[in-house]
Amino acid sequence: MMFPHILCAILLFVSPTTASYAFYIGKELTEDGSVLVGGTGEEVSSHWLQIFPAKDHPANATITVGVTEDASMPGQLMNISQVPHTFRYLSMEYSDFEGFPAPLTNGGVNGKGIAVRDVWAQNRDELVEMTPVPQFGLQYSDLARVVLERASTAKEGVEIIGQLIAEYGYADYGGNSHLIADKDEGWVVWEMSGGQKLWAAERLGPDEVRVLYPGYIEEFPLNFSNHQDYMGSPNIVSFAIEQGWWNPNGTELFNIFNVYGVQGEGYTARDGGFKYMSQAALENATLAMAPVTEQDLMERVRDYRISDDEAGYGQVVSLRADVDPDLIRIWVAPTGSVTSPFNLWWLGVQTVPPEYGEHRYLTKDAASTFLNTDYQSQEATYFAGRTFKQVLYYTCSAPETLLPVVQGMLHGFENTSQADLRWVERSAQTLVENGQRGDALDLLTFYAQTQASKALALGRTMVDALDAYVKLMGQFSSPTGTQINDPGLGDETVNCLVGFDPDLPPDLPPARRGRQRS
Known part of the structure; x- marks a missing residue:
C-alpha cells in the first residue's frame, strides 16, 4: 500500500495533536442490551486513572476554564460558577496540551451512568480564522468534565454544553466534538471554532453504530429546534447562509460537515483519509460483529491500525438499565491497548493503586524540574x-x-x-x-x-x-x-x-x- 510522506504531512497539518477515537454502539446491537462506548485518548503526555468523589460546593464556588496565551489560538482563562453538587466520576487524566492547563480529560463515566468521549473535529479554515484573539470560554476538556460533574442523562449533557457556550463562549484549537451516552441513547455534539458560539448535536439511536475520528454530523434539519433528534445553537443555519457557505434556495441539503467541516478534495464525513481506517470502515467492521460484546469492542479499540504509540489509553464502558451506581463498570488499558491489557474497574472502587496514578513519565516540565x-x-x-x-x-x-x-x-x-x-x-x-x-x-x-x-x-x-x-x-x-x-x-x-x-x-x-x- 502506498502512503507517501507528502500525504502524511497533509494529515499532520489538518489533524491537531490531540485527536482521539470514540465508538458508540446502540443497545439493540449489543449482546446484553447495554449501550457500549469505547475510545482512546491520543495525546503525547502522561495518562493516569483518577476517581473524583461526589462533592458539595459553597454558594460562591467557581471553576477556572479556557486556554492561555500559550495556546496555538491564544486565549485567557476565566472563572465561572460551580454548581452546588457535582457527581462522582472516573476518568483518565493527562498532563499536557499546549496552552490548555492540566489536568485534562477526554472523558469517562459518572455515577448517573453518563459516559463522555472527547474527539477532535476540525472546522473549515475560514471559520478558524475568525476566532478572536484572545479567545474566551470553556475548552474541550472543561466541557467533558462539566458534563461528567453535572449531567444525569445524555440529552442533559448536550443541553449543559449548549447553555455554557451561549453564556461563556467556547475556546478551542480549531473545532472539537463530544460523544455523550447513557443507557438508552447517544449524542454527538460538534463545537465550532470562530468565536460565534456555534454548535450542533445529533441523537444516536438504539440501532446505530457511530465512530468518531474526527467527530462528524451530516444532514441536519432546518427546523432542528422542533426535532427530538437534533439540537444546536440558534445561529447554526443562519450563519452559514450569511457567509455564503450554504444556499437555502439550492438543491443541496443542509449538511453540518459539508458546511462547517474541513474543505478540500478527498475529505468527507465518514472517509476523511485519516490514519489507516476511515470512520466508515470502523463502523462497518463494528456493525458486522453484532450482537457486540464488551470483548468485541475491546478488539475494535485495540485494532493495530488505529492503536499505536499515539493512543495514550483505551476505554470500554457498558451502560445498562437498573445498575447500582457503584457497580457501573469500565475497562481501561493504561496505554495503547494494542499491547496493554484492559483492566476492570467499577465506579465504586475507592482508590486507584499508585502504579496507575500520576507519574513524571511524559509529564510537562519533568525534564526541567525536580520532583515535588x-x-x-x-x-x-x-x-x-x-x-x-x-x-x-x-x-x-x-x-x-x-x-x-x-x-x-x-x-x-x-x-x-x-x-x-x-x-x-x-x-x-x-x-x-x-x-x-x-x-x-x-x-x-x-x-x-x-x-x-x-x-x-x-x-x-x-x-x-x-x-x-x-x-x-x-x-x-x-x-x-x-x-x-x-x-x-x-x-x-x-x-x-x-x-x-x-x-x-x-x-x-x-x-x-x-x-x-x-
Whole structure:
C-alpha cells in the first residue's frame, strides 16, 4: 500500500495533536442490551486513572476554564460558577496540551451512568480564522468534565454544553466534538471554532453504530429546534447562509460537515483519509460483529491500525438499565491497548493503586524540574503506563512474530477478569441489598486492585521476556540518528502496522499480512 510522506504531512497539518477515537454502539446491537462506548485518548503526555468523589460546593464556588496565551489560538482563562453538587466520576487524566492547563480529560463515566468521549473535529479554515484573539470560554476538556460533574442523562449533557457556550463562549484549537451516552441513547455534539458560539448535536439511536475520528454530523434539519433528534445553537443555519457557505434556495441539503467541516478534495464525513481506517470502515467492521460484546469492542479499540504509540489509553464502558451506581463498570488499558491489557474497574472502587496514578513519565516540565516531595512515594513505584510502553516498543520492533504472542497473553488475562465478573458483581449487589454497601465497595476495590497488580506483573514479565528474545535473536536495533524525539514532520509513530497490509481484514492473523508499505 502506498502512503507517501507528502500525504502524511497533509494529515499532520489538518489533524491537531490531540485527536482521539470514540465508538458508540446502540443497545439493540449489543449482546446484553447495554449501550457500549469505547475510545482512546491520543495525546503525547502522561495518562493516569483518577476517581473524583461526589462533592458539595459553597454558594460562591467557581471553576477556572479556557486556554492561555500559550495556546496555538491564544486565549485567557476565566472563572465561572460551580454548581452546588457535582457527581462522582472516573476518568483518565493527562498532563499536557499546549496552552490548555492540566489536568485534562477526554472523558469517562459518572455515577448517573453518563459516559463522555472527547474527539477532535476540525472546522473549515475560514471559520478558524475568525476566532478572536484572545479567545474566551470553556475548552474541550472543561466541557467533558462539566458534563461528567453535572449531567444525569445524555440529552442533559448536550443541553449543559449548549447553555455554557451561549453564556461563556467556547475556546478551542480549531473545532472539537463530544460523544455523550447513557443507557438508552447517544449524542454527538460538534463545537465550532470562530468565536460565534456555534454548535450542533445529533441523537444516536438504539440501532446505530457511530465512530468518531474526527467527530462528524451530516444532514441536519432546518427546523432542528422542533426535532427530538437534533439540537444546536440558534445561529447554526443562519450563519452559514450569511457567509455564503450554504444556499437555502439550492438543491443541496443542509449538511453540518459539508458546511462547517474541513474543505478540500478527498475529505468527507465518514472517509476523511485519516490514519489507516476511515470512520466508515470502523463502523462497518463494528456493525458486522453484532450482537457486540464488551470483548468485541475491546478488539475494535485495540485494532493495530488505529492503536499505536499515539493512543495514550483505551476505554470500554457498558451502560445498562437498573445498575447500582457503584457497580457501573469500565475497562481501561493504561496505554495503547494494542499491547496493554484492559483492566476492570467499577465506579465504586475507592482508590486507584499508585502504579496507575500520576507519574513524571511524559509529564510537562519533568525534564526541567525536580520532583515535588509530595509525590516521592508514588513516583518510586512502577508506572503501568511506562511498563506497557516498553511492551509496545519491543513488540512493534518485530510485530509479525511478537504481536500474536503478546495479544494472546492479553486476551488470556482479560478472559480471567471476564470469567470473574458474574460472581464479583453478584456478590457486591447482594451486599448492597443487605445494607452492607461498605463491604461491597471493599470487595470491588480489592478485586480491581488485585487484577491491576497482576496486570502490572504480567507487563514486567513481558518486558523481560521480550528484551531477552529481541537481544538473543540479534534483533535489537540501536539508534542511528541523534534526535530521540519525533520532529513532527510526518514521520510515523511507533506502531505494529509496519510491514502489514492495512487493506486486509482486521481479523486476519498478522502472519498473513505480508506486503510491505512504501
